[in-house]
Amino acid sequence: xxxxxxxxxxxxxxxxxxxxxxxxxxxxxxxxxxxxxxxxxxxxxxxxxxxxxxxxxxxxxxxxxxxxxxxxxxxxxxxxxxxxxxxxxxxxxxxxxxxxxxxxxxxxxxxxxxxxxxxxxxxxxxxxxxxxxxxxxxxxxxxxxxxxxxxxxxxxxxxxxxxxxxxxxxxxxxxxxxxxxxxxxxxxxxxxxxxxxxxxxxxxxxxxxxxxxxxxxxxxxxxxxxxxxxxxxxxxxxxxxxxxxxxxxxxxxxxxxxxxxxxxxxxxxxxxxxxxxxxxxxxxxxxxxxxxxxxxxxxxxxxxxxxxxxxxxxxxxxxxxxxxxxxxxxxxxxxxxxxxxxxxxxxxxxxxxxxxxxxxxxxxxxxxxxxxxxxxxxxxxxxxxxxxxxxxxxxxxxxxxxxxxxxxxxxxxxxxxxxx
Numbered sequence: 001x002x003x004x005x006x007x008x009x010x011x012x013x014x015x016x017x018x019x020x021x022x023x024x025x026x027x028x029x030x031x032x033x034x035x036x037x038x039x040x041x042x043x044x045x046x047x048x049x050x051x052x053x054x055x056x057x058x059x060x061x062x063x064x065x066x067x068x069x070x071x072x073x074x075x076x077x078x079x080x081x082x083x084x085x086x087x088x089x090x091x092x093x094x095x096x097x098x099x100x101x102x103x104x105x106x107x108x109x110x111x112x113x114x115x116x117x118x119x120x121x122x123x124x125x126x127x128x129x130x131x132x133x134x135x136x137x138x139x140x141x142x143x144x145x146x147x148x149x150x151x152x153x154x155x156x157x158x159x160x161x162x163x164x165x166x167x168x169x170x171x172x173x174x175x176x177x178x179x180x181x182x183x184x185x186x187x188x189x190x191x192x193x194x195x196x197x198x199x200x201x202x203x204x205x206x207x208x209x210x211x212x213x214x215x216x217x218x219x220x221x222x223x224x225x226x227x228x229x230x231x232x233x234x235x236x237x238x239x240x241x242x243x244x245x246x247x248x249x250x251x252x253x254x255x256x257x258x259x260x261x262x263x264x265x266x267x268x269x270x271x272x273x274x275x276x277x278x279x280x281x282x283x284x285x286x287x288x289x290x291x292x293x294x295x296x297x298x299x300x301x302x303x304x305x306x307x308x309x310x311x312x313x314x315x316x317x318x319x320x321x322x323x324x325x326x327x328x329x330x331x332x333x334x335x336x337x338x339x340x341x342x343x344x345x346x347x348x349x350x351x352x353x354x355x356x357x358x359x360x361x362x363x364x365x366x367x368x369x370x371x372x373x374x375x376x377x378x379x380x381x382x383x384x385x386x387x388x389x390x391x392x393x394x395x396x397x398x399x400x401x402x403x404x405x406x407x408x409x410x411x412x413x414x415x416x417x418x419x420x
């Protein structure tokens with residue numbers, strides 16, 4: 001419902017104000033607006049704060065602890081010759097500090113920092129994927145609008161063709177079948193136009209997931225080339241060091257290594273220091289006040305390695321082996337995807353160049369038919385047919401251009417350079 005309202009406002013605004021320049025966005029502007037509007041990105045960005053809190057908690061794990069305690073008692077004592085009452089009191093202040101915990105705190109802090117870095121790489125992966133979805137949606141909308149304009153032209157030409165065929169049929173120059181063919185062709189273009197219009201409406205709805213208003217342009221934005229070196233080796237090397245998904249997997253292996261060190265700390269000596277002050281007195285003044293100061297250092301050394309710790313370390317080793325293989329598979333898959341995209345881009349460039357040359361032939365064909373019509377050697381039908389064929393060719397070229405654009409930004413996404 002909200003999307004429908006937004007679209008209604010856009011349409012009314014365009015109708016009332018009739019801007020001379022169509023509203024368009026560069027890819028960089030599109031990503032910026034998507035970043036501001038995407039609820040998924042906003043939610044994950046807020047969640048990153050948790051990992052900063054975890055770092056602070058890890059740093060505080062080994063802070064000194066200070067405790068205050070005391071007691072109050074009552075005691076009555078009777079003998080054959082006397083009786084006495086006692087009300088002992090005590091207050092104690094103790095501070096304890098771990099001096100060495102087998103490196104547990106050290107590696108807990110390192111692990112917390114790496115977990116935060118891991119979360120940031122996952123967040124960057126999410127962002128780039130959302131940006132790519134937004135870009136593809138924008139590019140598809142532009143392609144649909146281009147197709148709509150070309151199909152609309154063909155529909156008008158088909159209508160002219162149909163009207164001419166009706167005149168020929170009325171004069172007995174063509175058969176019923178030829179007239180029906182013309183009617184069918186017109187119906188097909190009319191159906192195609194309605195179909196594209198529905199697709200445009202759906203695509204605008206999809207784009208409103210990322211933008212507050214839908215751009216009105218039907219022209220592609222300038223390529224965001226990022227100064228790419230399109231050699232396979234250079235791109236793959238760059239991707240391994242910059243693809244956020246790969247980086248997150250690499251960091252996760254380090255996190256597992258830190259987990260091993262944290263578990264291993266249970267089998268290492270511990271050194272603790274405790275300092276205290278204690279005061280004892282009796283409320284009945286039957287005994288004097290006594291103050292006690294203490295400093296105690298303690299060392300605990302495990303006499304044998306805990307089997308539980310060994311099992312946990314073994315499980316972590318298995319996890320490391322598993323994730324290392326997953327990382328290698330990720331890298332191999334990424335290499336294949338990059339090589340495939342490079343091949344696809346090269347083929348699309350070649351195909352577009354061929355189709356562009358073919359376009360010139362269609363344009364010449366239209367001119368020849370017009371000249372032939374002027375000298376009486378061609379009919380209007382010949383002109384209509386050549387113009388319709390030309391429009392169909394432009395639709396095909398528009399599809400190739402759409403594929404080129406999307407392949408380019410997918411490549412930027414794969415190498416981790418979409419936002420750099």
